Amino acid sequence: MRVDAVLGVAVLLGSGVTAGVLFAVALSVLPALFAMPTATYVYAHKLLGRNWDPTMPAVVLSTTASATALAFVTDEPAPRALFAAAAVLLLGVSAVSHLANVPINRRVKAVTDPASLPPEWTDPRPLWRRWHLLRTGLALAALAANAVAVAGV
Known part of the structure:
Protein backbone atom coordinates (compact mmCIF):
# COMPACT_ATOMS: atom_id res chain seq x y z
CA MET A 1 0.00 0.00 0.00
CA ARG A 2 1.30 3.46 -0.88
CA VAL A 3 2.23 5.86 1.90
CA ASP A 4 0.17 8.66 0.35
CA ALA A 5 -2.92 6.40 0.32
CA VAL A 6 -2.50 5.54 4.01
CA LEU A 7 -1.94 9.18 4.91
CA GLY A 8 -4.93 10.15 2.77
CA VAL A 9 -7.16 7.87 4.82
CA ALA A 10 -5.62 9.26 8.02
CA VAL A 11 -6.29 12.90 7.07
CA LEU A 12 -9.86 12.13 6.07
CA LEU A 13 -10.55 10.22 9.28
CA GLY A 14 -8.82 12.76 11.51
CA SER A 15 -10.25 15.88 9.92
CA GLY A 16 -13.67 14.23 9.72
CA VAL A 17 -13.64 13.34 13.40
CA THR A 18 -12.40 16.82 14.32
CA ALA A 19 -14.97 18.65 12.23
CA GLY A 20 -17.72 16.26 13.30
CA VAL A 21 -17.08 16.60 17.00
CA LEU A 22 -16.82 20.38 16.85
CA PHE A 23 -19.91 20.63 14.64
CA ALA A 24 -21.92 18.43 17.02
CA VAL A 25 -20.89 20.57 19.98
CA ALA A 26 -21.89 23.74 18.11
CA LEU A 27 -25.19 22.28 16.90
CA SER A 28 -26.43 20.56 20.03
CA VAL A 29 -24.24 20.85 23.12
CA LEU A 30 -23.83 24.64 23.08
CA PRO A 31 -27.57 25.41 22.84
CA ALA A 32 -28.18 22.97 25.69
CA LEU A 33 -25.49 24.63 27.83
CA PHE A 34 -26.95 28.07 27.13
CA ALA A 35 -30.41 26.87 28.21
CA MET A 36 -29.11 25.82 31.64
CA PRO A 37 -29.00 27.93 34.77
CA VAL A 42 -20.82 24.74 35.42
CA TYR A 43 -21.60 21.21 36.60
CA ALA A 44 -22.39 20.01 33.05
CA HIS A 45 -19.30 21.73 31.59
CA LYS A 46 -17.08 19.87 34.03
CA LEU A 47 -18.67 16.54 33.07
CA LEU A 48 -18.58 17.16 29.32
CA GLY A 49 -14.94 18.19 29.22
CA ARG A 50 -13.43 15.24 31.05
CA ASN A 51 -12.58 13.06 28.05
CA TRP A 52 -11.99 15.65 25.32
CA ASP A 53 -8.70 16.93 26.66
CA PRO A 54 -6.50 13.89 26.09
CA THR A 55 -8.27 12.79 22.91
CA MET A 56 -8.96 15.79 20.69
CA PRO A 57 -5.47 17.36 20.80
CA ALA A 58 -4.00 14.01 19.73
CA VAL A 59 -6.50 13.70 16.86
CA VAL A 60 -5.97 17.27 15.66
CA LEU A 61 -2.18 17.21 15.89
CA SER A 62 -1.77 13.78 14.29
CA THR A 63 -4.05 14.88 11.45
CA THR A 64 -2.01 18.06 11.08
CA ALA A 65 1.15 15.96 10.85
CA SER A 66 -0.43 13.67 8.24
CA ALA A 67 -1.59 16.61 6.11
CA THR A 68 1.87 18.17 6.40
CA ALA A 69 3.51 14.92 5.31
CA LEU A 70 1.14 14.70 2.35
CA ALA A 71 2.04 18.24 1.35
CA PHE A 72 5.63 17.03 1.01
CA VAL A 73 5.10 13.65 -0.64
CA THR A 74 2.36 14.60 -3.10
CA ASP A 75 3.64 15.43 -6.57
CA GLU A 76 0.62 17.31 -7.91
CA PRO A 77 0.64 21.06 -7.13
CA ALA A 78 -3.08 21.49 -6.38
CA PRO A 79 -3.39 18.65 -3.84
CA ARG A 80 -0.04 19.68 -2.34
CA ALA A 81 -1.37 23.21 -1.75
CA LEU A 82 -4.64 21.88 -0.34
CA PHE A 83 -2.87 19.55 2.10
CA ALA A 84 -0.65 22.44 3.21
CA ALA A 85 -3.71 24.68 3.66
CA ALA A 86 -5.48 21.94 5.63
CA ALA A 87 -2.44 21.59 7.91
CA VAL A 88 -2.45 25.34 8.57
CA LEU A 89 -6.20 25.30 9.23
CA LEU A 90 -5.79 22.42 11.69
CA LEU A 91 -2.98 24.29 13.41
CA GLY A 92 -5.50 27.11 13.74
CA VAL A 93 -7.96 24.72 15.39
CA SER A 94 -5.25 23.68 17.83
CA ALA A 95 -4.19 27.27 18.53
CA VAL A 96 -7.75 28.47 19.19
CA SER A 97 -8.36 25.48 21.44
CA HIS A 98 -5.13 25.86 23.38
CA LEU A 99 -5.04 29.66 23.64
CA ALA A 100 -8.74 30.48 23.99
CA ASN A 101 -11.07 27.60 24.88
CA VAL A 102 -8.79 25.67 27.25
CA PRO A 103 -8.14 28.67 29.54
CA ILE A 104 -11.90 29.23 29.76
CA ASN A 105 -12.39 25.53 30.52
CA ARG A 106 -9.82 25.74 33.32
CA ARG A 107 -11.63 28.72 34.81
CA VAL A 108 -14.93 26.83 34.82
CA LYS A 109 -13.31 23.67 36.24
CA ALA A 110 -11.79 25.75 39.06
CA VAL A 111 -15.25 26.57 40.43
CA THR A 112 -15.62 24.52 43.59
CA ASP A 113 -19.26 25.35 44.37
CA PRO A 114 -21.37 26.09 41.28
CA ALA A 115 -24.30 27.09 43.50
CA SER A 116 -22.22 29.85 45.11
CA LEU A 117 -20.28 31.64 42.39
CA PRO A 118 -18.12 34.58 43.43
CA PRO A 119 -19.53 38.03 42.59
CA GLU A 120 -16.71 38.80 40.13
CA TRP A 121 -17.37 35.60 38.15
CA THR A 122 -18.59 36.25 34.63
CA ASP A 123 -20.43 33.73 32.51
CA PRO A 124 -17.92 32.42 29.94
CA ARG A 125 -20.48 30.85 27.60
CA PRO A 126 -20.72 33.70 25.03
CA LEU A 127 -16.93 34.02 24.71
CA TRP A 128 -16.42 30.26 24.67
CA ARG A 129 -19.06 29.94 21.89
CA ARG A 130 -17.35 32.57 19.71
CA TRP A 131 -14.00 30.80 19.95
CA HIS A 132 -15.64 27.43 19.45
CA LEU A 133 -17.43 28.57 16.29
CA LEU A 134 -14.12 29.88 14.91
CA ARG A 135 -12.38 26.57 15.43
CA THR A 136 -15.39 24.71 14.03
CA GLY A 137 -15.19 26.79 10.85
CA LEU A 138 -11.46 26.12 10.60
CA ALA A 139 -12.02 22.38 11.08
CA LEU A 140 -14.75 22.25 8.42
CA ALA A 141 -12.50 24.12 5.98
CA ALA A 142 -9.65 21.68 6.74
CA LEU A 143 -11.94 18.72 6.11
CA ALA A 144 -13.03 20.19 2.78
CA ALA A 145 -9.41 20.90 1.74
CA ASN A 146 -8.31 17.39 2.69
CA ALA A 147 -11.26 15.78 0.92
CA VAL A 148 -10.64 17.69 -2.31
CA ALA A 149 -6.91 16.98 -2.10
CA VAL A 150 -7.40 13.25 -1.52
CA ALA A 151 -9.87 13.10 -4.40
CA GLY A 152 -7.28 14.79 -6.61
CA VAL A 153 -4.34 12.59 -5.67
Whole structure:
Protein backbone atom coordinates (compact mmCIF):
# COMPACT_ATOMS: atom_id res chain seq x y z
CA MET A 1 0.00 0.00 0.00
CA ARG A 2 1.30 3.46 -0.88
CA VAL A 3 2.23 5.86 1.90
CA ASP A 4 0.17 8.66 0.35
CA ALA A 5 -2.92 6.40 0.32
CA VAL A 6 -2.50 5.54 4.01
CA LEU A 7 -1.94 9.18 4.91
CA GLY A 8 -4.93 10.15 2.77
CA VAL A 9 -7.16 7.87 4.82
CA ALA A 10 -5.62 9.26 8.02
CA VAL A 11 -6.29 12.90 7.07
CA LEU A 12 -9.86 12.13 6.07
CA LEU A 13 -10.55 10.22 9.28
CA GLY A 14 -8.82 12.76 11.51
CA SER A 15 -10.25 15.88 9.92
CA GLY A 16 -13.67 14.23 9.72
CA VAL A 17 -13.64 13.34 13.40
CA THR A 18 -12.40 16.82 14.32
CA ALA A 19 -14.97 18.65 12.23
CA GLY A 20 -17.72 16.26 13.30
CA VAL A 21 -17.08 16.60 17.00
CA LEU A 22 -16.82 20.38 16.85
CA PHE A 23 -19.91 20.63 14.64
CA ALA A 24 -21.92 18.43 17.02
CA VAL A 25 -20.89 20.57 19.98
CA ALA A 26 -21.89 23.74 18.11
CA LEU A 27 -25.19 22.28 16.90
CA SER A 28 -26.43 20.56 20.03
CA VAL A 29 -24.24 20.85 23.12
CA LEU A 30 -23.83 24.64 23.08
CA PRO A 31 -27.57 25.41 22.84
CA ALA A 32 -28.18 22.97 25.69
CA LEU A 33 -25.49 24.63 27.83
CA PHE A 34 -26.95 28.07 27.13
CA ALA A 35 -30.41 26.87 28.21
CA MET A 36 -29.11 25.82 31.64
CA PRO A 37 -29.00 27.93 34.77
CA THR A 38 -25.41 28.97 35.50
CA ALA A 39 -24.81 26.48 38.34
CA THR A 40 -26.11 23.60 36.22
CA TYR A 41 -24.00 24.78 33.29
CA VAL A 42 -20.82 24.74 35.42
CA TYR A 43 -21.60 21.21 36.60
CA ALA A 44 -22.39 20.01 33.05
CA HIS A 45 -19.30 21.73 31.59
CA LYS A 46 -17.08 19.87 34.03
CA LEU A 47 -18.67 16.54 33.07
CA LEU A 48 -18.58 17.16 29.32
CA GLY A 49 -14.94 18.19 29.22
CA ARG A 50 -13.43 15.24 31.05
CA ASN A 51 -12.58 13.06 28.05
CA TRP A 52 -11.99 15.65 25.32
CA ASP A 53 -8.70 16.93 26.66
CA PRO A 54 -6.50 13.89 26.09
CA THR A 55 -8.27 12.79 22.91
CA MET A 56 -8.96 15.79 20.69
CA PRO A 57 -5.47 17.36 20.80
CA ALA A 58 -4.00 14.01 19.73
CA VAL A 59 -6.50 13.70 16.86
CA VAL A 60 -5.97 17.27 15.66
CA LEU A 61 -2.18 17.21 15.89
CA SER A 62 -1.77 13.78 14.29
CA THR A 63 -4.05 14.88 11.45
CA THR A 64 -2.01 18.06 11.08
CA ALA A 65 1.15 15.96 10.85
CA SER A 66 -0.43 13.67 8.24
CA ALA A 67 -1.59 16.61 6.11
CA THR A 68 1.87 18.17 6.40
CA ALA A 69 3.51 14.92 5.31
CA LEU A 70 1.14 14.70 2.35
CA ALA A 71 2.04 18.24 1.35
CA PHE A 72 5.63 17.03 1.01
CA VAL A 73 5.10 13.65 -0.64
CA THR A 74 2.36 14.60 -3.10
CA ASP A 75 3.64 15.43 -6.57
CA GLU A 76 0.62 17.31 -7.91
CA PRO A 77 0.64 21.06 -7.13
CA ALA A 78 -3.08 21.49 -6.38
CA PRO A 79 -3.39 18.65 -3.84
CA ARG A 80 -0.04 19.68 -2.34
CA ALA A 81 -1.37 23.21 -1.75
CA LEU A 82 -4.64 21.88 -0.34
CA PHE A 83 -2.87 19.55 2.10
CA ALA A 84 -0.65 22.44 3.21
CA ALA A 85 -3.71 24.68 3.66
CA ALA A 86 -5.48 21.94 5.63
CA ALA A 87 -2.44 21.59 7.91
CA VAL A 88 -2.45 25.34 8.57
CA LEU A 89 -6.20 25.30 9.23
CA LEU A 90 -5.79 22.42 11.69
CA LEU A 91 -2.98 24.29 13.41
CA GLY A 92 -5.50 27.11 13.74
CA VAL A 93 -7.96 24.72 15.39
CA SER A 94 -5.25 23.68 17.83
CA ALA A 95 -4.19 27.27 18.53
CA VAL A 96 -7.75 28.47 19.19
CA SER A 97 -8.36 25.48 21.44
CA HIS A 98 -5.13 25.86 23.38
CA LEU A 99 -5.04 29.66 23.64
CA ALA A 100 -8.74 30.48 23.99
CA ASN A 101 -11.07 27.60 24.88
CA VAL A 102 -8.79 25.67 27.25
CA PRO A 103 -8.14 28.67 29.54
CA ILE A 104 -11.90 29.23 29.76
CA ASN A 105 -12.39 25.53 30.52
CA ARG A 106 -9.82 25.74 33.32
CA ARG A 107 -11.63 28.72 34.81
CA VAL A 108 -14.93 26.83 34.82
CA LYS A 109 -13.31 23.67 36.24
CA ALA A 110 -11.79 25.75 39.06
CA VAL A 111 -15.25 26.57 40.43
CA THR A 112 -15.62 24.52 43.59
CA ASP A 113 -19.26 25.35 44.37
CA PRO A 114 -21.37 26.09 41.28
CA ALA A 115 -24.30 27.09 43.50
CA SER A 116 -22.22 29.85 45.11
CA LEU A 117 -20.28 31.64 42.39
CA PRO A 118 -18.12 34.58 43.43
CA PRO A 119 -19.53 38.03 42.59
CA GLU A 120 -16.71 38.80 40.13
CA TRP A 121 -17.37 35.60 38.15
CA THR A 122 -18.59 36.25 34.63
CA ASP A 123 -20.43 33.73 32.51
CA PRO A 124 -17.92 32.42 29.94
CA ARG A 125 -20.48 30.85 27.60
CA PRO A 126 -20.72 33.70 25.03
CA LEU A 127 -16.93 34.02 24.71
CA TRP A 128 -16.42 30.26 24.67
CA ARG A 129 -19.06 29.94 21.89
CA ARG A 130 -17.35 32.57 19.71
CA TRP A 131 -14.00 30.80 19.95
CA HIS A 132 -15.64 27.43 19.45
CA LEU A 133 -17.43 28.57 16.29
CA LEU A 134 -14.12 29.88 14.91
CA ARG A 135 -12.38 26.57 15.43
CA THR A 136 -15.39 24.71 14.03
CA GLY A 137 -15.19 26.79 10.85
CA LEU A 138 -11.46 26.12 10.60
CA ALA A 139 -12.02 22.38 11.08
CA LEU A 140 -14.75 22.25 8.42
CA ALA A 141 -12.50 24.12 5.98
CA ALA A 142 -9.65 21.68 6.74
CA LEU A 143 -11.94 18.72 6.11
CA ALA A 144 -13.03 20.19 2.78
CA ALA A 145 -9.41 20.90 1.74
CA ASN A 146 -8.31 17.39 2.69
CA ALA A 147 -11.26 15.78 0.92
CA VAL A 148 -10.64 17.69 -2.31
CA ALA A 149 -6.91 16.98 -2.10
CA VAL A 150 -7.40 13.25 -1.52
CA ALA A 151 -9.87 13.10 -4.40
CA GLY A 152 -7.28 14.79 -6.61
CA VAL A 153 -4.34 12.59 -5.67
